[in-house]
Amino acid sequence: MTGTVYLVGAGPGDPGLLTLKGKMLLELAEVVIYDALVSPPILAMINPQAERVFVGKYRGWHSLPQAQITELLVTKAREYQTVVRLKAGDPFIFGRGGEEEAGLQEAGIAVQVVPGISAGLAxxxxxxxxxxxxxxxxxxxxxxxxxxxxxxxxxxxxxxxxxxxxxxxxxxxxxxxxxxxxxxxxxxxxxxxxxxxxxxxxxxxxxxxxxxxxxxxxxxxxxxxxxxxxxxxxxxxx
Ligand SMILES: C[S@@+](CC[C@H](N)C(=O)[O-])C[C@H]1O[C@@H](n2cnc3c(N)ncnc32)[C@H](O)[C@@H]1O
Structure with a gap:
């Protein structure tokens, strides 16, 4: 049975601004695929047993192409029950959450979205x-x-x-x-x-x-x- 991918918004950085649902999912996650701009105190909330995959972009180091990130999410959902895709701010505000959601749905993977506070609102x-x-x-x-x-x-x-x-x-x-x-x-x-x-x-x-x-x-x-x-x-x- 395939798992569910949760597209979770990490908020702007202050860990106090992460939603309770986001925190609960980080604690339950079996794998967390995360971007740059997710702050260290939020990464520290991830289940210590969970696999972590960084797919973000830093100066001089390019992120995985979007198609490969979606493919990775599909692969992980076939391997694990609780897959968290952790994104800075809100997944649907300049976060490519829409593309990932569509790609997962196309592959027949269940997706749930947990909004975050977008940096522009903070x-x-x-x-x-x-x-x-x-x-x-x-x-x-x-x-x-x-x-x-x-x-x-x-x-x-x-x-x-x-x-x-x-x-x-x-x-x-x-x-x-x-x-x-x-x-x-x-x-x-x-x-x-x-x-x-x-x-x-x-x-x-x-x-x-x-x-x-x-x-x-x-x-x-x-x-x-x-x-x-x-x-x-x-x-x-x-
Ligand atoms: C790819 S967009 C991601 C936006 C994110 N999904 C959101 O809702 O906040 C990255 C841009 O968001 C802005 N950004 C994200 N976090 C920020 C922060 N803590 N402070 C200022 N700008 C931030 C910057 O303009 C940065 O270049």
Whole structure:
């Protein structure tokens, strides 16, 4: 009999932000297949007898291609009853959880999803606020390379949403901020970059659309970081 694959969101990093269901599954797991950005205290909760497989990506070391990760999950589900696929944040927010779920279903493997707190929701700002923000968009700054045409319309987002929460935006920060300004968003719009949000080494950098790229370069901020754009950023500075 094949087992079940649980796609578990580990949350942003602080172990206190993992769900109770996620923790229970880590304790019961026979194998855990995990990504980069899952924090050490969360990895420490894994059943000590469980097999662990790291499939993430670090600088200079490429992750397994997505098709191979899905294949690995299918193989493990034929071997074990409780397979945990542990992902940073939420599996369905820029986490390829949808692709893995579809691949498993196609192979006839049972899948259950345990949501996690996405890093963009743990930045410590009210992303909506009755006075300053009625809308929020979670957007990637790094679209899948295999896509032939970009689908993020930065000019439309510049005017179409009050708060923008940009994942994976650090490498293209100069282009993204320029596109937002070209699209009509004021250069004075406040921006905050949150690096390693909720981890002990969390750092924050405040600027504006016009200044943030230079500030990030000067301060040496790198991924993983979340870029929050909008008037809500002022609320935290008060
Ligand atoms: C592949 S995406 C995974 C997102 C994840 N599924 C989620 O819901 O948070 C990785 C990106 O998420 C952001 N990220 C994840 N964890 C973060 C953290 N603790 N602090 C800041 N950014 C984080 C960064 O932009 C990073 O490049």
């Amino acid at each position: 930045v410590g700002f009210p992303l909506t606020h009755r006075q300053v923000s009625s809308s929020v968009v979670l957007v990637t700054g790094h679209e899948a390379v295999e896509k032939s045409e970009a689908s993020v319309n930065w000019a439309a987002l510049a005017q179409g949403a009050d708060t923008l929460v940009i994942y994976m935006g650090m490498h293209r920060l100069a282009q993204i901020t320029a596109a937002l300004m070209r699209g009509g968003r004021a250069g004075e719009t406040p921006v905050c970059v949150v690096q390693w949000g909720t981890w002990p080494q969390e750092r924050r950098l405040f600027g504006t659309l016009a200044t943030i790229h230079d500030l990030v370069t000067q301060a040496g901020f790198t991924a993983p970081a979340m870029v929050v754009v909008g008037e809500v950023v002022r609320l935290q500075r008060l």
